[in-house]
Amino acid sequence: MVTPVIELSRIEKEYPGVKPLDRVDFAVRPGEIHALLGENGAGKSTLIRVMGGAIKPNGGSMTYLGKPVSWQSPKQARAAGIHVIHQELALFPELSVAENILVDAQPRNGLGLISSRARHARAAEILAQLGVRISTHAKIDELPLADQQMVEIAKALVGEVRLLVLDEPTAVISGHEVDLLFDNMRRLKREGVGIVYVSHRLEEIFEIADRVTILKDGQVAGTGPVGDLTRDEMITKMVGRRLEQIYPARRKAPAVGPDILKVSNLRSGHRVRDVSFAVRPGEVVGIAGMVGSGRTEVAEVIFGTRDLDGGTIEFDGKRLDRRMPREAIRNGVGFLTENRKDEGLFLGLPISANVMAPDLAGVTKRGLIDRRGERDIALEQIRNFAVAAPSPEVKVGNLSGGNQQKVLFGRWSRIARKLLILDEPTRGVDIGAKVEIYRIVRNLAEQGVGILMISSELPEIIGLSDRIFVMSQGHVAGEIDGASATEEAIMDLAVRSIDRREGKAARLEQVA
Ligand SMILES: Nc1ncnc2c1ncn2[C@@H]1O[C@H](COP(=O)(O)OP(=O)(O)OP(=O)(O)O)[C@@H](O)[C@H]1O
Ligand SMILES: [Mg+2]
Structure with a gap:
């Protein structure tokens, strides 16, 4: 029997009125990717805080590398080789990428001073190892969320790590970045690092995890090799009931009537180059595309938080000249942005x-x-x-x-009485709550609200949208009818048009 990297036994944590951890047993072996599943509020992040020394449990015991431990601080746990990537990013927005990556381990030159050159060189090395191209001089708050997440992951690779804990790292990344992350996780796994992985995307669990532990209301509802449980069994253990239908029924007749929103030849900065589409009342319009294709920027221009450099926006039949969020709200427009922290x-x-x-x-x-x-x-x-x-x-x-x-x-x-703009609306939301949100989106549409939904989760885009616009490199690459859309058709548009427009090299650039 191998000694686990970390082993928790009958861990308890209590806050006034809630008991997020109730006699939890949990162990991670070296070279194992152990998924931690559970509904929102099941206790996953609390368990992670205990492992990383951010909070002290009220009961139970813990061993690390075979020895009993009781962390006095996150710093102590980190020095021992535990690196935690928390659910909410913990970066310094005003500092550079290099400063953030090496925040705990500033390299020094011969005089014992922090050498800026050494710092950038080391940071660049780690980013290269991760396979991402981000300037080490960029300031964090200038980076898209997905890049910020990669910086957060890079921080974990600075020192020696024996236990890596990732609390929903893929909530803000998609596609190629997820592949990169998984490659790096597999590499660390081969080096014998124990990995704890939290995600609400079940398909990821099947792709990457060796074992899974499911929390339900602060208790362990099940644990074992991933192959021993089917997707439905996992959901049943998490939610406590079977989920029959994830996506609500589609409306029978397509939405008619004048557009509630019509944008024509929209331009803004270098991210939005030429975008035209319309949303009718009662219609769910999905916007798909890769990270960086300009989807979020389009939403920001419409809501009034980003400059309009060209083109027109018509709302409820009237041309919008003064675009201000306050005005939009007064007109019955809501905008749920992708970044919870900035909301x-x-x-x-x-x-x-x-x-x-x-x-x-x-x-x-x-x-x-x-x-x-x-x-x-x-x-x-x-x-x-x-x-x-x-x-x-x-x-x-x-x-x-x-x-x-x-x-x-x-x-x-x-x-949002008239138009609701959603940017990655179910990020970090558990499967039961997703079903709730999908039902509510459908209901709002049925009441006549126009919905504009950006999402990187293709099943969600397909399951919910009446029409789908696929964006690529600041353009609308095509429109697909929601009822007949497939993931392949969407991906094809998201990528093919880049080939056509700017040649193969541009596509590689986008992917890298
Ligand atoms: N400092 C605190 N004070 C009071 N209650 C807390 C505190 N921290 C966590 N809780 C409660 O403990 C429960 C578990 O929270 P936790 O963050 O561990 O859930 P989670 O499984 O990570 O959920 P999610 O998937 O939404 O991230 C929740 O009911 C939460 O409100
Ligand atoms: Mg959590």
């Missing part, structure tokens, strides 16, 4: 205040905030979205990542 969640405030945030007018009576009204609306949203929280008074900062996403969804779906 303006007030982590120290309760759920109720966060649901209402951009729309205080809706609950003000003669200038005073109607707290009762606010609480009622929040309660309704908690129920609608099955947010795992005992009451609307719970601080959003204490919610699990997926539940924070549900709060944001609740916020925007109230505002």
Whole structure:
């Protein structure tokens, strides 16, 4: 029997009113990729915080490399070879890529000073090892989210690592970047590193993991080799029931009537070069394409958070000249952005205040905030979205990542009376809640709201969209009918048009 890298035994953790960990046993062997599964709020991140020394358990014991340990700090765990990539990125936005990668291990020159050149050289070496091309001089907040995630992963490769813990790393990356990450995980695995891997994408578990442990309400609901469980069995253990149907039925007749949104020849910066499409009331329009194809930027231009350099936007039959988020909100446009951190969640405030945030007018009576009204609306949203929280008074900062996403969804779906723009709406959301969100998106569409949904998850785009526009390199490469779309057809458009337009070299550039 090999000594596990880490072994947790009957670990308990309690907060007022919640017990995220209830006598949890968990072990990771050297050279094993161990998937940790469970619904939003099941206790995955809490277990990870215990392993990485970020919190102390209330009970139970832990051994690391065969010896009993009780971490006093994350620093101590890191020095011992445990590297944790947390669910919410922990980078310094104002610092460079190199400074972030080497934040714990600044290389020094002969005089004992930190040498900038050495730092950049070492950072570049690690990024090359990862197989990504990111400038070490770039500032973090200038990078797309996917690159930020790669920087976070690069940090893990700086020192010696015996246990690597990844809490939903693929929530912000897709396609080629996921392949890169998996290649690197397999390499570390061959070197004998133990890896803990959290993801809500089950197909990834089957691709990469050796063993799986499923948490349900803070308890272990099952553990064993991945091959021993089918996808349906995993879902049943996580959710506690079988999920019959993931995507709601498609509408029978296509949406008719005047467009609620029409964009023509949109241009903005170098990411949006020529984009035209329209959304009708009651229609779900999907936007597919690779990371970097300009999808998010199009949404930002429409909502008014990015400059329009050319082209026109018509909303509800009127040309929009003054584009401002506040104006958009007043017109009944909601925009759930891809980056939860920048969404303006007030982590120290309760759920109720966060649901209402951009729309205080809706609950003000003669200038005073109607707290009762606010609480009622929040309660309704908690129920609608099955947010795992005992009451609307719970601080959003204490919610699990997926539940924070549900709060944001609740916020925007109230505002979007006419158009709801969604950018990666189910990022970090568990399978049960996904089904809830899909149902709500369909319901909103049935009530006449136009939905514009950007997603990198092709099954989601296909399962939900009435029409799909595929973007590539700032252009619309083609339109596909949702009912007959296939993943191949979408990928083909996303890539083929690049070949045609700029030759093979450009395509390789995009992929690299
Ligand atoms: N500091 C805290 N104070 C109070 N409750 C907390 C705290 N940290 C976590 N919790 C609660 O513990 C439970 C488990 O949270 P955890 O973040 O571990 O879930 P998770 O499995 O990682 O979910 P997700 O998939 O959404 O990331 C949740 O109900 C959460 O609200
Ligand atoms: Mg979590």
